[in-house]
Each structure stands twice: as C-alpha cells, then as structure tokens.
Amino acid sequence: xxxxxxxxxxxxxDDFAAWYQEVIxxxxxxxxxxxxxxxxxxxxxxxxxxxxxxxxxxxxxxTGHENCYFPLFIPLSNFEREAEHVDGFAKEMAVVTHHRLxxxxxxxxxxxxxxxxxxxxxxxxxSETIFGDAMARWVQSWRDLPLKLNQWANxxxxxxxxxxxxxxxxxxxxxxxxxxDGEAExxxxxxxxxxxxxxxxxxxxxxxxxxxxxPENERFPGAVxxxxxxxxxxxxxxxxxxxxxxxxxxxxxxxxxxFQNQDGDQALCHTTSWGVSTxxxxxxxxxxxxxxxxxxxxxxxxxxxxxxPMLRGKDDDADAQLVAYCExxxxxxxxxxxxxxxxxxxxxxxxxxxxxKRWDWVRKGAPIIIEVGxxxxxxxxxxxxxxxxxxxxxxxPDFHSPAKAxxxxxxxxxxxxxxxxxxxQAKDQRDANxxxxxxxxxxxxxxxxxxxxxxxxxxxxxxxxxxxxxxxxVEQLKALKLTIRNVPIGAAAADGSCIFTGEPAVERIYVxxxx
RNA sequence: CGGGACGUAGCGCAGUCCGGUAGCGCACUACACUGGGGGUGUAGGGGUCGUAGGUUCGAAUCCUAUCGUCCCGACCA
Numbered sequence: 001x002x003x004x005x006x007x008x009x010x011x012x013x014d015d016f017a018a019w020y021q022e023v024i025x026x027x028x029x030x031x032x033x034x035x036x037x038x039x040x041x042x043x044x045x046x047x048x049x050x051x052x053x054x055x056x057x058x059x060x061x062x063t064g065h066e067n068c069y070f071p072l073f074i075p076l077s078n079f080e081r082e083a084e085h086v087d088g089f090a091k092e093m094a095v096v097t098h099h100r101l102x103x104x105x106x107x108x109x110x111x112x113x114x115x116x117x118x119x120x121x122x123x124x125x126x127s128e129t130i131f132g133d134a135m136a137r138w139v140q141s142w143r144d145l146p147l148k149l150n151q152w153a154n155x156x157x158x159x160x161x162x163x164x165x166x167x168x169x170x171x172x173x174x175x176x177x178x179x180x181d182g183e184a185e186x187x188x189x190x191x192x193x194x195x196x197x198x199x200x201x202x203x204x205x206x207x208x209x210x211x212x213x214x215p216e217n218e219r220f221p222g223a224v225x226x227x228x229x230x231x232x233x234x235x236x237x238x239x240x241x242x243x244x245x246x247x248x249x250x251x252x253x254x255x256x257x258x259f260q261n262q263d264g265d266q267a268l269c270h271t272t273s274w275g276v277s278t279x280x281x282x283x284x285x286x287x288x289x290x291x292x293x294x295x296x297x298x299x300x301x302x303x304x305x306x307x308x309p310m311l312r313g314k315d316d317d318a319d320a321q322l323v324a325y326c327e328x329x330x331x332x333x334x335x336x337x338x339x340x341x342x343x344x345x346x347x348x349x350x351x352x353x354x355x356x357k358r359w360d361w362v363r364k365g366a367p368i369i370i371e372v373g374x375x376x377x378x379x380x381x382x383x384x385x386x387x388x389x390x391x392x393x394x395x396x397p398d399f400h401s402p403a404k405a406x407x408x409x410x411x412x413x414x415x416x417x418x419x420x421x422x423x424x425q426a427k428d429q430r431d432a433n434x435x436x437x438x439x440x441x442x443x444x445x446x447x448x449x450x451x452x453x454x455x456x457x458x459x460x461x462x463x464x465x466x467x468x469x470x471x472x473x474v475e476q477l478k479a480l481k482l483t484i485r486n487v488p489i490g491a492a493a494a495d496g497s498c499i500f501t502g503e504p505a506v507e508r509i510y511v512x513x514x515x
Numbered sequence: 516c517g518g519g520a521c522g523u524a525g526c527g528c529a530g531u532c533c534g535g536u537a538g539c540g541c542a543c544u545a546c547a548c549u550g551g552g553g554g555u556g557u558a559g560g561g562g563u564c565g566u567a568g569g570u571u572c573g574a575a576u577c578c579u580a581u582c583g584u585c586c587c588g589a590c591c592a
Contacts, residue, residue, distance in 0.1 A: 005553075009527085017586080025526085034565095036583065092591070126592095160516060160590055167592070220592090228592095240592060279592065310551075355553050373551055383551080397552075515592090 003395045007292040007363050013453070016235040023285050024164050026363040027294040037162035037169030041278075044364050045165075047302030048281055049172065053152065055204045055299070056174065056276065059196045065148040065176060072154070073121040074130050081129055081254035088221020092158040094123040094169075123156040128222065128247070128273055131177040132255030139179055139269060142261050146189070147179040147269075165282035166239070166515050173277035179257055179269040183248070186270035187225070190246040193274040194227045197242035205280065206297040206423035207231050207287045208430050209241055210510065212486030216466055217474050220273075224248035230485045230510065232430040233286035236454035238485045238512040241283050244274035282515075287426050293363030295387050297422050298339060298415040305333055305345040305411060306366045310354035310373040318374060323349055325377045329370070329404055338412035339419060358397075362387065367418050368411060371399075382407050388418045388425075434459060434510075441476060441499055444511070448480050457485065457512040461505030463498035473500045477511060485510040 008026055010019045024030055029045030041049065057067070073096060080086055100115035124130070131149065139147055152174045162168050176193060180186040194211050201209045209229035219226040223245040231241045251257070252268040261267045288295040298304045307330055309322045326347055333345045348357060354371055361369050362385075369385040376382050384400045384407060392398035402410060433456025438444050448455055465473055477483060487509050494505035 007553085021585085032584070034583065088591090157591075159592095161588095171592085173592095243592070275592085277592070312550080353553085354551095359553060371552080375551065399552080 004391055007359050011291045012234060012289075019289075019291075020282075020285060021164070023289045023294050023363075027365060028360075028363075029281070029285075029294070030164055032164075035169075037159055037167075039164050039168055044302065045281060048284065048296060048300055049278060051300040051302060052200075052204065052280055053174075056196075056200050057152070059200055060150050060174065060176065063148075063192060063196060065150045065178075067150050067152065069151050069153065070124075070127050070130050070134070072124055074124050074127070076120045076122055078133055079122055079129050081132075082222045082251055084250070085128065085222035085254075089125045089157070093125060094156045094158055096121040096123065124153070125155055125157045126273075126275070127151070127153070127155075127175055128177065128251050128271075129255065131273075132251045132257055132271070135177070135179050135269070135271070136256045136258070139257055139259050141259055142181055144259060145179060145181045145269065146185065148176075148189075149178065150174055150176040163282070163515075165285070166279055168278070171277050171279065173275045175273060175275040178272045179252070180271070181259070181261065181267070181269070183270050186248075186272050187246050190225065190227060190244050190272045190274070193272070194229065194242075194244040197229050197244065197274070197276055200276070201229055201231065201241055201280070201283075202423065204297070204299045205284055205287075206299070206419055206426060207241070207280075207283055208423065208427040210486065210488050212488040212491075212510075214243075214486050215464075215470065215484045215509070217470055218484065220245045222247060222250050224250065228486050230512075231283050231287060232433060232457060232512075233283070233515070234289070234429065234454070235286070236433050236456040236513070238457060238483075238510070238514040239279070239283050239286070240485075240514070241280055242274070242276040245272060247271045247273060288365070288422050290390075292390060294365030295422065296365040296367060298367045298419045301344065301365070301367050303344050303346045303366055304338070304415055305343060305368045305370060306361045307345065307347045308354050308357055308361070308369060308371045309347075309349060310371060311349070311351075313351065322372060322374060322377055323347075325404075326372050329372070329382065329408060332405075332408035333411060336408070336412050338415040343412065343415070358385075362390065367415060370407065376401070380404055386414070386418060388421050430456075433457065439496065439499060444482075444499065445480055448482065448513075455513075457510045459491075459508055459510055460499045461494045461496045461508050463501050463503040464506050465498075465501060469501070476500065481513055482511045483514050485512050485514065 008022050010022045012019045027044060028042055030039045030041045033040045097117055097120050098111035098115050099117060100112040101109040102112035104110045135147060154170055154172050156170050159167050159169050178189055180189060198209055198211045201207045209231045211229050214226040214228050225246040227244045228240050229242045231239045233239055249268040249270055251271050257269040258266050259269060285294060307326050309326045311319045330345055330347045333343050336343050358369060358371060365387055367387050371383040381401045381403050384402060385397055390397060435458045438447060438458050438460055444458060487507050491508040494507050496505050498505045
C-alpha cells in the first residue's frame with residue numbers, strides 16, 4: 001500500500017490537524033477571508049451546505065415547523081433579559097455602537113462620535129431572546145400553541161480560537177424555536193428534534209452519532225436540559241454535531257410568553273430551541289475524508305457523478321464525437337433516481353488534461369468519476385472510479401469498465417451502496433474505538449496516557465453528581481483533557497459503581513477528548 | 516486572551532543572522548513532442564516580500580506598531 005501516490009501531501013496518521021486543513025483547500029471548499037475567524041465558503045463547500053440545508057429543511061417542515069427570519073441585530077436590552085443566557089454569551093459578543101463613519105482628516109474613516117447609537121445593538125449569537133419577544137406578542141391563547149418556528153441564519157460568536165467549519169466567528173445554521181402548552185409536550189418536542197438531527201446525520205451525512213443528554217455543566221446558557229448528537233472523528237475526538245434544548249419557562253418568564261389556557265387562567269409557555277450549523281461540514285470531512293481528500297456521501301454531494309471526456313484538444317472531430325458519446329450517458333443518467341432524488345450528474349468538458357481533472361474530482365470527493373476516452377467509445381464502455389474504493393491492490397486507481405448502457409443502469413444502486421458503505425465504515429471505526437470496562441479514575445488516566453495515537457471514547461458509569469461535586473469531576477477530567485460528551489439514550493442500565501465517587505452508579509456516560 | 520512559531524507569485528518554500536537588481540519547485544501561458552491513466556521538452560507571464568510608520572544614500576532583511584494564520588493553554592458550539 002505504501003507505493004500508492006496519494007492525492008494529498010499530508011496523511012491523517014502523520015498530522016491530523018494539518019490534514020484537515022489540506023482537505024479543505026485541496027477540495028476547494030473554503031478559504032481564509034482576512035477577517036479573523038471568518039471564511040469564504042467556495043462553491044464546492046457551499047454546494048454541500050445547500051444539500052444539507054435542503055434535506056434538513058425538509059425534515060424540519062415534515063415535523064410541522066414554518067420558516068421565518070428575524071433580524072441580525074438584537075437590542076442590548078432585549079438580550080439582557082435572561083440572566084444565565086447573558087452570562088453564557090456576554091464574553092463573545094460583537095457589538096454595534098455607531099451608525100456612521102466620518103473622515104479623520106488623514107484619509108481614514110472612523111466612527112462618527114456624533115452618530116453613536118443610544119442603545120448598542122448586538123450581532124446575534126443565537127436568537128432565543130428576540131424570538132421570545134415576538135412569541136410573547138404572537139401567543140395569546142392555548143389555541144395559538146404549539147408555535148413551531150425555524151430560521152436559517154448566520155450568527156456571530158467572537159471565538160478566541162477558530163478552525164474552519166468547526167469553530168468560526170461567523171457561522172451559518174438553522175435555529176428552531178418553539179413554544180408549548182406544558183412541560184411534557186415541550187420535552188417531547190426537544191427529543192423529537194434531537195431524533196430529526198440523528199436521522200439527518202446518519203441517513204443524509206452517513207455520519208454515525210450518539211444521541212443523549214448533556215451533563216449539567218455542558219448545558220446551553222438558560223436551558224433546563226440540553227441534548228446533543230455526538231460524532232466520533234477519525235482521530236477519536238468527539239464532535240458535538242447538533243443540540244436540542246428544553247428551556248423550561250426561563251425565556252417565557254424573561255419575555256412574558258403567556259397564554260390563557262382552557263380554564264381561563266394565565267400560564268407560561270414552555271419553550272425549546274435547537275440548531276445545527278456549518279460545523280456539520282467539518283464533521284463530514286473528519287468522518288469520511290481520506291489521504292486522497294474528501295469523500296462526500298452521495299446524498300449530500302452537489303454532483304454525485306462526474307463524467308470526464310478525455311479530450312485531445314487537437315482533433316475537433318474526434319473530441320466532438322467523444323462529447324456526444326458522453327452526453328448520451330449524461331442524459332441516460334439524469335433521468336434516473338437514487339436515494340429518492342434525481343441523480344446529480346455533471347459533464348466536465350472544461351479544457352485541461354483529463355488526468356489532472358480526475359485528481360481534482362478525487363480531492364473534492366465526487367462519489368463516482370467516469371472517464372471516457374476514444375477507446376472506451378470504440379468499445380462502447382466507460383472507465384468508472386468509485387471514490388469510496390479508489391485503489392486497486394496493485395496500488396493504482398481501480399478503474400472498472402462496464403458497457404455504457406450497463407453503467408447507466410447500475411449507477412443508482414451503486415450510489416446507494418456508496419452511501420451505506422461510508423456509513424458502515426464510519427460506524428465500524430467508531431465502535432472499534434469505544435472502550436468499556438474502565439472502573440477507576442486511575443485506569444482512565446492510564447488509558448489516555450498510554451501513547452495510543454487515537455484513544456477514542458470511553459464509556460464509564462457514574463453516580464451523576466451535581467453542583468460542586470460535579471465541578472470536581474469536571475476538574476478531574478480536565479486534567480486528562482477529557483470532557484463528558486453525553487448520557488446516551490437507550491444505554492444499558494448501570495450495574496457498577498461510579499468511577500469518580502465510588503458510589504453506586506446510576507447511568508452510563510461517554511467521556512472523550514473533543515473539538 | 517496568555518505563551519510560542521509564522522506571513523516573500525495561485526500553492527509549497529529559500530533568501531532575513533551579516534541591508535546593496537526578487538529567487539526555487541509545483542501550478543499557469545505558448546509551441547512542440549507524447550497519447551489509457553498524476554507524461555516530456557523549450558520558451559514565457561506573474562510578487563510595491565501582510566500592512567503602516569521609523570532608521571538608512573539604500574530595507575524582504577534592522578526597529579516599532581498593527582492585522583492575519585498555525586500550535587499549546589484558558590474560554591466556548
């Protein structure tokens with residue numbers, strides 16, 4: 001295998017962080033913008049985001065939500081209403097204080113002191129407070145409930161340390177906000193949306209996740225319960241890929257989201273909020289990427305099939321025939337469906353050597369690449385590469401040569417197979433890197449200091465301490481650079497003692513290093 | 516936000532210590548050869564050396580400030 005000449009210069013095993021950076025640039029997904037923590041998302045990266053948006057938007061609408069849009073700017077006084085929320089976000093806020101620039105006499109522009117805003121505006125880091133404000137107006141009667149809204153938006157959190165897609169100062173997401181009559185219904189909805197995220201991650205992104213409740217110390221500021229889906233990256237670290245919060249009546253009290261119930265009494269709504277972001281794309285890279293670049297699951301691939309005619313650029317007549325041959329294939333494929341949608345197929349007739357273009361598409365991770373040369377055309381076949389199985393045993397790209405008509409027939413099923421293959425590979429990798437049976441903190445420390453390159457996650461049992469006792473646990477884990485990821489839904493009942501306190505355990509949790 | 520490293524052509528880098536015409540590889544352009552798997556040759560194009568000040572006859576090089584990137588912490592999705 002070592003004789004393979006891979007398409008990237010950095011290998012995952014050598015420097016995972018540098019590899020991640022290289023995938024993003026080699027696949028032409030995004031680049032730095034010159035503004036700290038902000039990135040330019042290029043067409044291939046944006047195309048993947050559009051696919052995620054499209055599929056998740058459908059799932060959100062299928063669960064009875066309507067889309068809307070709230071302003072980017074939130075009045076400071078509005079944001080101040082929920083105390084815990086303020087504590088959580090105040091440190092990372094972008095603030096607008098002026099509405100005009102003025103020349104400073106030296107050829108530069110400065111904010112005009114005369115144009116200072118009476119009340120500063122914050123750039124939304126999330127929109128619970130401004131949604132709450134509207135909900136208070138929109139909800140009067142039990143008949144107005146449940147109110148189920150969603151918006152696709154950008155948000156800004158002034159991060160100390162940024163990483164493309166995983167943590168950027170500005171990021172894109174959807175944020176759902178709902179108001180309900182009663183705790184039970186709101187809690188049920190919180191879990192329902194968590195399940196939507198699980199399905200989106202596993203079925204659309206082919207990214208296996210573990211859904212569960214976050215411990216008290218990891219809760220969203222202002223939430224009563226926070227739930228997450230956690231994915232394991234190929235370096236064994238955990239990525240929180242989506243969160244769903246039961247907010248109780250905290251935001252209802254702050255904003256006055258009240259309604260008259262069927263008994264004629266005033267009652268507070270119970271609210272939820274939930275979001276997934278462009279961070280998902282980072283998860284896709286670190287779940288499916290390999291030493292040749294990105295591998296995009298067919299469901300979210302902007303192009304699932306790329307047809308590359310090997311044009312000579314000399315003999316116009318031969319080239320034209322080749323293009324015509326490829327166009328027939330293109331047409332035959334476009335009419336078909338896979339994973340419940342029309343195939344997305346592109347015919348890449350741009351100038352340039354076919355071999356160079358092939359490696360570009362390999363790095364971008366197009367699921368199926370079909371090269372067609374003059375000899376293919378003579379023989380009525382095509383040369384097909386599967387991105388999920390790129391290399392043959394001889395260390396060369398593993399080209400298949402089906403007849404053109406057969407290829408056209410076989411591709412929908414092949415795409416579905418690639419989708420499930422990517423999921424299976426990721427799930428096997430994850431399951432192989434979850435360790436159980438560690439019963440003491442010392443054992444845990446030994447496990448994580450044992451020089452294993454990618455130690456993965458450990459499932460431990462604990463007594464679910466709270467308050468100061470929990471803080472102590474968090475500190476103990478921090479010394480090992482570990483965090484509690486979540487308490488998985490549907491785990492086996494605890495049957496041992498707490499790894500931290502020695503008391504009888506009440507549940508199982510995952511601990512891991514995390515992004 | 517603290518500690519460290521870095522910023523020179525699209526990408527990767529040398530040159531900086533010791534100031535004196537802006538370099539290399541890949542990529543790109545043209546032409547030729549080649550033609551089923553990341554080809555070869557020849558000839559070219561492209562940079563106010565992150566930005567702004569300062570020192571100097573002269574600054575990529577020395578000094579100051581600033582912006583950005585990466586790594587390690589603290590913080591957080």
